[in-house]
Amino acid sequence: MNPPINEMMQSQIQIEDDRTGLSIETxxxxxxxxxxxILGKYPAIANNKDYYMALAYTVRDRxxxxxxxxxxxxxxxxxxxVCYLSAEFLVGPHLANNLIxxxxxxxxxxxxxxxGLNLQELINTEExxxxxxxxxxxxxxxxxxxxxTLEVPAIGYxxxxxxxxxxxxxxxxxxxxxxxxxxxxxxxxxIIRPESEVYINFGGRTxxxxxxxxxxxxxxxxxxxxxxxxxxxxxxxYKVNTANTxxxxxxxxxxxxxxxxxxxxxxxxxxxTKVYSENLTKVLYPNDEPVQGKELRLQQQYFFVSxxxxxxxxxxxxxxxxxxxxxxxxxxxxxxxxxxxxxAELMRLLIDVHHYSWDQAWDITQKTFAYTNHTLLPEAxxxxxxxxxxxxxxxxxxxxxxxxxxxxxxxxxxxxxNNEKLSCLSLIDDRGEKYIRMANLATVGSHKVNGxxxxxxELVKKTILRDFYEFWPEKFTNVTNGVTPRRxxxxxxxxxxxxxxxxxxxxxxxxLDELRRLEQFVDDGHFRYQWREVKWGVKQDLANYIEDKLGxxxxxxxxxxxxxxxxxEYKRQHLNVLQIITLYNRIKHNPNLDFxxxxxxxxxxxxxxxxxxxxxxxxxxxxAEVVNKDPDVRDRLKVVFLPDYNVTLGQRVYPAADLSExxxxxxxxxxxxxxxxxxxxxxLTIGTYDGANIEIRxxxxxxxxxxxxxxxxxxxxxxxxxxxxxxxxxxxPELKSTLDLISSGFFSHGDxxxxxxxxxxxxxxxxxxxxxxxxxxxxxxxxxxxxYKDQEYWTKMSILxxxxxxKFSSDRSIKEYCENIWYAKPVPIEMKxxxxxxx
Ligand code: C3B
Numbered sequence: 137m138n139p140p141i142n143e144m145m146q147s148q149i150q151i152e153d154d155r156t157g158l159s160i161e162t163x164x165x166x167x168x169x170x171x172x173x174i175l176g177k178y179p180a181i182a183n184n185k186d187y188y189m190a191l192a193y194t195v196r197d198r199x200x201x202x203x204x205x206x207x208x209x210x211x212x213x214x215x216x217x218v219c220y221l222s223a224e225f226l227v228g229p230h231l232a233n234n235l236i237x238x239x240x241x242x243x244x245x246x247x248x249x250x251x252g253l254n255l256q257e258l259i260n261t262e263e264x265x266x267x268x269x270x271x272x273x274x275x276x277x278x279x280x281x282x283x284x285t286l287e288v289p290a291i292g293y294x295x296x297x298x299x300x301x302x303x304x305x306x307x308x309x310x311x312x313x314x315x316x317x318x319x320x321x322x323x324x325x326x327i328i329r330p331e332s333e334v335y336i337n338f339g340g341r342t343x344x345x346x347x348x349x350x351x352x353x354x355x356x357x358x359x360x361x362x363x364x365x366x367x368x369x370x371x372x373x374y375k376v377n378t379a380n381t382x383x384x385x386x387x388x389x390x391x392x393x394x395x396x397x398x399x400x401x402x403x404x405x406x407x408x409t410k411v412y413s414e415n416l417t418k419v420l421y422p423n424d425e426p427v428q429g430k431e432l433r434l435q436q437q438y439f440f441v442s443x444x445x446x447x448x449x450x451x452x453x454x455x456x457x458x459x460x461x462x463x464x465x466x467x468x469x470x471x472x473x474x475x476x477x478x479x480a481e482l483m484r485l486l487i488d489v490h491h492y493s494w495d496q497a498w499d500i501t502q503k504t505f506a507y508t509n510h511t512l513l514p515e516a517x518x519x520x521x522x523x524x525x526x527x528x529x530x531x532x533x534x535x536x537x538x539x540x541x542x543x544x545x546x547x548x549x550x551x552x553x554n555n556e557k558l559s560c561l562s563l564i565d566d567r568g569e570k571y572i573r574m575a576n577l578a579t580v581g582s583h584k585v586n587g588x589x590x591x592x593x594e595l596v597k598k599t600i601l602r603d604f605y606e607f608w609p610e611k612f613t614n615v616t617n618g619v620t621p622r623r624x625x626x627x628x629x630x631x632x633x634x635x636x637x638x639x640x641x642x643x644x645x646x647x648l649d650e651l652r653r654l655e656q657f658v659d660d661g662h663f664r665y666q667w668r669e670v671k672w673g674v675k676q677d678l679a680n681y682i683e684d685k686l687g688x689x690x691x692x693x694x695x696x697x698x699x700x701x702x703x704x705e706y707k708r709q710h711l712n713v714l715q716i717i718t719l720y721n722r723i724k725h726n727p728n729l730d731f732x733x734x735x736x737x738x739x740x741x742x743x744x745x746x747x748x749x750x751x752x753x754x755x756x757x758x759x760a761e762v763v764n765k766d767p768d769v770r771d772r773l774k775v776v777f778l779p780d781y782n783v784t785l786g787q788r789v790y791p792a793a794d795l796s797e798x799x800x801x802x803x804x805x806x807x808x809x810x811x812x813x814x815x816x817x818x819x820l821t822i823g824t825y826d827g828a829n830i831e832i833r834x835x836x837x838x839x840x841x842x843x844x845x846x847x848x849x850x851x852x853x854x855x856x857x858x859x860x861x862x863x864x865x866x867x868x869p870e871l872k873s874t875l876d877l878i879s880s881g882f883f884s885h886g887d888x889x890x891x892x893x894x895x896x897x898x899x900x901x902x903x904x905x906x907x908x909x910x911x912x913x914x915x916x917x918x919x920x921x922x923x924y925k926d927q928e929y930w931t932k933m934s935i936l937x938x939x940x941x942x943k944f945s946s947d948r949s950i951k952e953y954c955e956n957i958w959y960a961k962p963v964p965i966e967m968k969x970x971x972x973x974x975x
Contacts, residue, residue, distance in 0.1 A: 155197040158240060163247035166194045185321060187253055188231070188261045192324035195234050195244070196370075203370045203379040206965050210289045213455040216464060216960045218283060218290040218953075221444055221478060222276040222471035223437060224420070225294050225382060226268030227369075228783030230325045232259045232627045233281075237372040263318050264784050266300030267384070269424035269741075270702040271809050272510050274783065275588075275946075276471055278620040278809070279953075282946040284373030284380045285622070285646065287962040288954060293444035295436060296326075296367045296384035297420040304741050304780040309757030313422075313744050325369050326384075332366040334446040335390070336439050342531045354488055356531040362413045363388045364443035374622050374646060377965035385443040387416030423743040424702045425516040431524050434477075438529060441478040444468075445485055459490055463503030467958035470507040470582065473518045473574035479505060479581030480532040480539070488531070494538070506957045507578040507585050508615075509596050510806050513706070517600065519571035522564070536563055536572060543580050550607065560603045579604050579611070584957045588617045589807035589828040595848070615953055616831055617807040618946035621648050624813045628787035631670045632817060636938075639663065649942035654935055664931040671794070671818060671934070678792035682737075682776055688764060690774050694733040695924045698814070699797035700781050700789055703742040703749040706804040710752050710894065711906045712736070712797055713759055715917055717874045719773055720763050732921035733772040739781030739789065751894050753777065758883040758891075786810075791817045794930075795920060798823035799913065801904040803848035805829075812944040818934040820923075822916055824909070828944070836940045840933045844916035845909040854908060861899055864907035871910050875899070 154166045171177050171190040182190075210217055235241040248255040268274060276292065283290040302313035339359030347353050369382040389410040421433055445468075452465050470476050479501060486497035511517075526533045540563040551557045563580065565571040579585050579601060587593030593614030597605040605612050626633045626645055636644060639657055644650040657663040675692035682688055699712050716736050723729055738756050742749035760775035778785060796814030798805075798821055805827035815821055815832055822842040823829040833841040846854065865872055875895055877883070884890040898906060924930055942948075954960045 156201065158198070158243055160243060160247045160250060163194060163243060164251055166197065167191055167247065167251060170194055184253075184257055184261045187251075188258045189322065189324055191244070191248065191258055192231055192262075195231065195238070195240075196324060198240065199234065199238060199370055199372055199379055201967065201969075202372070202377045202965065203381075205377060205967055206289075206379045207381065208968075209963060209965055211451070211455055213461075213465065215289055215963050216958075217448075217451075217466050218288060218958050218960050219444065219448060219466050219468045220276060220279060220283075220290060220292045220471065221441060221468055221475035222273070222292065222294050223440065223474040224268030224273030224471075225265075225276045225280070225292055225384070226270075226273035226783060227265055227277040227280070227371075227382070228274075228623065228787070229259070229262040229264045230369075231262050233623055234372055236622055236626050237281075237285075237374045239375050262784075263321065264782055265318055265323075266316050266782060267294065267297050267420060269301055269420070269422060271807075272424070272472060275510075275617055275809055278618065278623070278946040279950060280371045280380065280382060281373075281620045281622060282618070282950040284371050284378045285376060285620075286947060286950055286954075287373060287376050287378045287964050288950065288960055289963050290371075290380045292371070292380070292382040293440060293447070294382070294384050295417050295420075295440045296386045297417055298386075298414075299419045301420055301422055301741065301782070302744070306753070306757060306777065306779045309754045309761070311742055311750050311753050326367045327369075329366040329368055329383075332383075332447060332450075334364045334443050334450075336362045336364055336387075336442045338362065338435065338438075338528055340530065342534060351491075353491075354531065354534070356484075356488065360409070360412075361390055362416060362439065363390050364439065366443070366447070377967055383444075383447070385417065385440050387413050387439060389413040422741070423745075425511055425513050425704070431528065434520055434524065434528060437474055438477050438481070438532075441475045442481050444475075445478060445482055449485060449490075459486065459492070459500065460496075462486075463500050466504055467506065467960055468504050469953070469958070470505060470578050472508065472510045473578050476507065476518075476574045476578035476581070477529070477532065479577055480529075480535045483535050483539070484531055487535075498539075498542075501581055502583050505578075505582040507582040509575065509585065509587050509592075509601070512592070512595055512600055512806065513804065514600075518574040519565060520574065522570040522572060525572050533572075536577065539577070539580060540564060547607065557603060561607065575600065576604075583611065584613055585611050586613045586615045586957065587806065588615065589831060590614055590616060591803075591825075591830055591848070592806040592827060595803060613956060615949055615957070616828055616943075617809050617812070618944050618949035619809050619812045619816070620946045621645060621816065623787070624790065625816055629674065629791035629817050631673060632791065632938075635666055635670050644942075646947070647942075648945035648947065651939050651942050654939035658932045658935050658939075661928075664928060664935070667818070667931055667935055668927065671792075674791045675794075678788055681788060682778070685779070686776065688760075688774065688776055690735045690776065691733070691771070694735045694772075694774070695794050695921070696737060696792055697734050697795040697797065698737045698789060698793040698819070699799075700737070700739040700778070700786065701808075701810050703740045703746075703752055705748055705752075705904050706801050708799050708801065708904055708906060709738060709740070710755065710898075711799055711909065711913060712738070713752070713755055714871070714874050714906065714910060715914060716759060716763070716773070716775060717877060718870050718914060719917075720759075720766075720769070721870065721873055721877065723769055723773065724766075727768050731772045732924050734921075735774045735776065737776045737778060737789070737793075739778035739785060741781060748894065748897065751891065755878070755883070755891055755894065762883050786813070790814055790819070793817065793819040794924065794934075795819060796821045796823075798826070798829050799845075799909075800824055800826050801909075802826045802846055802851055804904070812941065815937045816941045816944065818938050820920075820930070820933055820937060822913075822920055832941070832944070835943050836937045840936050840940075842916050842920055844912040846905065846912075851905055851908075854905070859902070859905070859908065861902040861907045864910065865899060868907075868911060870914070871907065 167190045170193040175186050177186050245255045280292045300316045305312045337358035340357045364385045367384050370379045372379050482501045486492040563576045587596040640653040679690050756777045790813040796819040798811045802824050807828040824845040825847045878891050881888040
């Protein structure tokens with residue numbers, strides 16, 4: 137008998153030294169080889185993009201062994217796999233991170249140099265995959281990296297958007313959106329897996345039938361079917377063998393060319409379904425806190441979740457007879473409600489396709505899923521009109537009704553005669569137009585529900601899911617967010633990382649709590665001097681970038697005051713602007729004012745349909761234009777808006793900041809993760825009592841954190857007693873002259889109308905309480921300015937911030953998820969040589 141095909145293939149794989157070797161000479165040769173054989177170029181006609189690709193393939197070769205070994209290990213039935221279901225993965229550029237995590241950065245740098253090239257330049261040519269909007273997508277990426285570093289088996293499931301988040305250009309101060317063609321030059325990090333294709337149904341109707349054994353069953357007769365194709369990207373752990381998989385799905389037509397139509401002369405109709413099916417995964421919705429109701433969005437959600445669940449079932453059935461232990465094999469995390477249709481889809485697959493009883497299926501489903509809530513903003517709570525939902529997913533609608541019927545029976549039992557409770561807890565909102573409430577579906581279908589910072593998790597229990605908390609208190613928990621120190625320190629801030637390592641060794645990279653050991657050096661004057669030198673050098677780099685991109689000269693001797701994040705009214709970039717205008721007014725009234733020079737840096741994208749956010753961008757740029765060229769200012773105040781803020785730019789910005797602006801209205805920012813990146817890079821925070829700011833302050837010490845503003849309960853009280861922004865306007869002369877200056881057209885070449893919607897919104901309702909926090913914010917900024925004058929003191933605070941930030945490693949978050957939610961354990965990967973093993 138012939139040996140099985142895969143054994144035969146394996147024994148034929150010859151692993152050439154050029155694909156694994158790490159000597160400088162081999163690496164050089166491998167790069168030249170890839171340039172020639174993969175890219176079809178030779179040095180005289182190659183540009184930096186070509187060399188980047190050649191290098192990327194060289195690195196990819198060196199991780200494939202780990203990747204395949206990891207994949208094989210996960211097939212064992214006793215291994216539990218975490219499946220992170222997320223509509224967004226904002227992974228950032230891969231090359232530098234992979235070099236660090238493989239531990240081959242220095243060899244590669246040397247090989248690249250000896251090839252007459254510059255590694256940093258090649259790294260800078262990488263086009264980042266912008267497959268996310270902001271915090272939620274970036275968190276998913278940090279978690280994937282930490283899972284791999286902790287050697288926890290994991291697959292990230294999501295969508296391979298052909299166009300990610302738009303590129304932002306600024307024209308005459310306004311945001312302009314440009315299509316993000318990230319795949320244009322090819323993507324060396326992904327491998328297509330045609331063998332993992334799955335079929336996804338949409339529309340049509342359902343039909344009861346009796347099977348051969350006489351059982352009552354339902355089948356779904358869809359209107360159309362789309363094929364899902366998997367593209368895999370390796371996610372490496374730091375200096376371990378684990379290489380987990382990010383598996384992103386692309387929509388394709390089942391048959392890309394309709395011959396029947398073609399034959400009757402309908403040339404365009406022949407590719408219709410292809411175009412239609414590929415539209416499904418064409419573009420990412422660019423709202424970070426999404427607004428409801430777009431059918432294509434629901435199609436995207438269902439598409440990737442069904443692809444994922446079918447893939448998980450396939451994996452499980454390769455080693456197991458049935459799906460009885462599905463919930464022991466997989467832990468599926470719902471990253472917000474975007475994948476929550478998964479609850480109904482797993483039920484459908486178990487009942488309709490694999491013929492489980494309702495009760496068995498429900499046990500498996502609840503055991504498998506857990507749900508993370510990322511926002512309390514009412515407009516971001518997903519609900520789908522029943523009409524759209526039922527048309528697209530008729531079978532799921534039936535299943536959701538049945539889940540609801542059984543759940544509400546339990547509710548009735550606990551609260552007899554309480555219709556109020558029933559209507560709050562129901563999966564269907566039937567006050568007026570009917571909707572499916574996705575947060576309710578996710579909560580009912582999960583065994584755990586968590587918020588993303590201590591305050592946020594408390595507010596989840598007190599507000600949006602209050603009745604669920606009362607019903608199932610044990611379901612609710614908190615996991616405070618974290619960020620990966622590999623990307624956000626080692627990769628992005630090599631100078632600071634080296635300084636830290638020179639004193640405490642490099643264990644901190646895997647065990648961030650070790651940063652505590654830096655505390656012993658705060659009183660070491662030489663260390664503080666080195667710390668400042670590092671910060672100054674990184675600031676100089678950013679200053680060069682700013683001059684290069686925008687032609688604005690800024691000095692690294694000024695305080696770099698930075699606010700980078702999505703533009704949103706609740707994040708209050710406009711409060712920062714009011715402060716800047718106030719400082720400007722002070723300079724104008726007293727040109728010789730003793731003033732701590734500041735460079736105020738902004739960056740962030742606005743959702744294309746969010747008018748107010750776009751107007752805030754215009755305001756920042758308009759203020760910048762006036763302030764930066766006013767001779768009275770004498771370079772003491774500069775305002776910079778960095779266009780196209782993304783992960784790559786973040787890696788330049790966080791290390792260069794002195795001050796981190798985290799000034800959301802209390803109770804609105806679920807956690808924040810930028811706040812953690814800044815503080816880990818030695819910036820001090822000016823922040824409200826909101827999200828993870830509270831926990832950061834607790835860790836770094838009150839005396840090393842600039843707190844201001846109202847707390848959540850103060851705001852509730854203020855709202856209850858009647859908030860009137862006019863009172864603040866009339867009673868605060870600085871606030872009044874700041875607003876009057878905007879209204880007068882001073883920043884808009886005399887146009888008094890331009891910013892009126894913004895000013896009016898503040899004066900007439902101020903829904904995010906800027907005026908209420910204005911005075912407190914300004915006073916706090918004065919304290920910042922004072923503190924910055926004493927550079928020794930400031931440096932001590934900066935060092936203590938870094939030393940005490942260990943808690944905010946995503947490694948810590950992932951350990952908590954593993955322990956309390958996923959019940960998953962590390963599985964170290966033993967390396968097997970495929971050639972030797974079969975010889
Ligand atoms: C964000 C929240 O706004 C942040 O406070 C939080 O730190 C991150 O999620 C990660 O938990 N968020 C987002 O980016 N997009 C949403 N749709 C909801 C929340």
